[in-house]
Amino acid sequence: MARKRQKPLPNSLIVTQANELVEVRYNLPLGEQRLVLTMISRIQPDDADFKPYRVSVSDFAEFLGISRDSAYAECKKITAKLLTRVLHIREEGRLLQIGWMSSAEYIDGSGVVNLTFDPLLKPYLLQLKSSFTSCKLTMLLSFKSQYTMRVYTLLKQYEKLKVREVEMESLRDILGVRKDLHVEYKNFKINILLPTQKELAEKADLMFEFDEIKYGRRVGAIRFRISTKNPAIPLLPSDDMSAVNEVSYLTLELSSVNRFSDPSVQDLLSLISEQHRNKKTVHTALEIFSKRHGFDYVKRNILYSNAKADKSYAGFLNNALKADWGHDWDLEQQALPKKKPMEVWERNGFVSREQYDDFMYRKQMENYGLAIN
Structure with a gap:
């Protein structure tokens, strides 16, 4: 049977999840993932508890592009499978294994299904004030x-x-x-x-x-x-309207911080400690030498400067880039006995995972225009 054309969804529907849920381990087939995202988009910023979220079976058929004649049976199959799916949420000192939904209720003749999230998902979906990610539902359903x-x-x-x-x-x-x-x-x-x-x-x-x-x-x-x-303007929590008036300022500020269009320069900047990252001499040096000698040349001299510079970091880095001081040092590092692969936070110059996580969290909050004390 011919597939139905998908019905456009409102652009206002937003899927907001705690970052722990964004990074959690789970495996959902496409249809089940679309249903979960649609449910999440129905949550309102001021909801204090989960409600039964109603999804029309006909709408479900349209945005999945399936025939309405088979929609009821297909929807029941998807929700039955979804009730068996397990998320593995690892937090400090514990592993939480949890299902997405606690129930799926079909009322005869109503043409809708009432879906309820597992109550233990509340910290990851309700009243999120920080450490969250928002995406448009229309974008996610297009994949x-x-x-x-x-x-x-x-x-x-x-x-x-x-x-x-x-x-x-x-x-x-x-x-x-x-x-x-x-x-x-x-x-x-x-x-x-x-x-x-x-x-x-x-x-x-x-x-x-x-x-x-x-x-x-x-x-x-x-x-x-x-x-x-x-x-685009960063998505802001709907209940934090005080930040809306600052959107233009934030957009300009973020564009000035990320003024390099070359992604390789952004990568190189990420290797430099935050106290030196915004110096004009550092920016200029990275841009010039990456174009002249390439990414690996500049990277080894940054890492050398991170290890050896004591006083004027910017001056030391510029001299290292001019003379390629990092060349022999890099060869010596490669010749050292192989150790356990470095963690991401180690390779980025942080002293601990906690420091790295705190840095990334603060950056995310800055993007949303939220100050962190």
């Missing part, structure tokens, strides 16, 4: 791949930071890739990474290039370099 949905949300979380680095093991977990599927990186790249990159480039308001970070001979992490097609 044809469950992996594109997840990657888009992960990158949206770091959109203003321009760079996100994820360990391969964590990325596979977050995307819900089975242990026996696409085991070799080349297969993961061909079947998941490249199709996701293509779909985002075609449909989304952001896209990415990526670098393969190797641990010895294997690819151990992916560095996503995020670029925005149509820069």
